[in-house]
Amino acid sequence: MSTDRNREFAGKTVLVTGAGKGIGLATARLMTERGAVVIALSRSKADLDALCAETGCRTIVADLGDANATRAAAQQAQPVDLLVNCAGIVELEPFLDTTVETFDRIMAVNVRAAMIVAQACARSMISRGAGGAIVNVSSVAAQVGTPLHAAYCASKAALDALTRVMAVELGVHGIRVNTVNPVVTLTPMAEKVWSEPEKSGPMLARIPLQRFVQPEEVARTIAYLLGSDSSMVNGVSLAVDGGFQAG
Template sequence: MTSDRSTEFAGKTVLVTGAGKGIGHATALLMAERGARVIALSRSTADLAGLKDAIGCETICADLADANAAREAARSARPVDLLVNCAGIAELQPFLDTTADKFDLTMAVNVRAALIVAQECARSMIERGVKGAIVNVSSLSATVGLPMHAAYCASKGALDAMTRVMAVELGVHGIRVNTVNPVVTLTPMAEKAWGDPAKSQPMLARIPLQRFVQPLEVARTIAYLLGDDSSMVNGVSLAVDGGFQAG
């Protein structure tokens, strides 16, 4: 017997950043399917147009690398009940060649933007007395060192640490904050990093389920963390890794 989840998030508004592609796109589609009013944020107008055609969502185009643009975008989305911080970039460079500019850009998009957007959304939830939920999309890279990923791993470790502080400070207002930490997910960004079989095969060999993650599988985990089924889950980094960390 399967339950009907089409009204699970009815009456709720969710802001999804990085909604144009990959995990963010899958999450926007899934949340709409489950009854939420979706506000999709991306820096790509073409991606947003396609998403709007698919689910009739509201859209905001902004480059979250710009702190002022990130804050303005978050303010324009208010009021929201749920937030998914999914926007992220990966600049691949060897550690010894990692530039300050690429490191700063990665931290700006993957961490600072999540901070700013969550600040605005959480203030709105608190003002309205909403018992909301925030999911920051992190990565297994928060705890595992990967070659060529110095800036990316640093940013995801920082995102996990910030999430724990958010959970402690916002929890007293009834706002739950968690991260979802997938292993390699088959998104356009992942193709850039893992498209070479010489790189992907050693990683696959460490995953007991012998495959990478699909965006929808991560989206379903995000929906769980946003929903009532996880009402006592707060401050958790939830791995979606096929058993990678168990080995």
């Protein structure tokens, strides 16, 4: 890796939500390595304390299921140049048994919080005339129906749709907005869902590369979408799926 790549985001501040674990954690680490000032947001103070000790990042503790807490945390983080909306939750229920409470909780964290945080960041970017880039972390579940994931799939499809509107409206201000859409990524949340071979086997069989995604691989894709190499990439949903959707 070149010296330029090592300091690609020097002078930039990036807010990463869901930074305590999984893709968010890997992204916070990578952006720090590449020179960014990282503001890590999570509901887990213990996770953030460990990340701060490791990277020296700034931290904000907030429950993104609470709209007022989300708005306050997003305002506290400003000004930022880049945003990664990575916070997400999943609860497994058959469609016929999916409760309104589960649906609302998942939509609140996976979609509503992303909107609230992005609004605060975009307003700050526009007021400073600085442009910027936003990456919303979605999933192949936005396009592919997955049993027991009705609310989760709906939330990720909504996030993709929201991203396209953001890209159209914010692009005129020099703010690019994209999603990454990984297949099963080996995060703590995914381990809970896909640890049983009878569940993971059929999914792996549909991935030509024959493995699930590592959080660091998604983080590198996020960094690409935040950086200057993707300066004309706006409004896309970029699959990180080993060919899952090609089959």
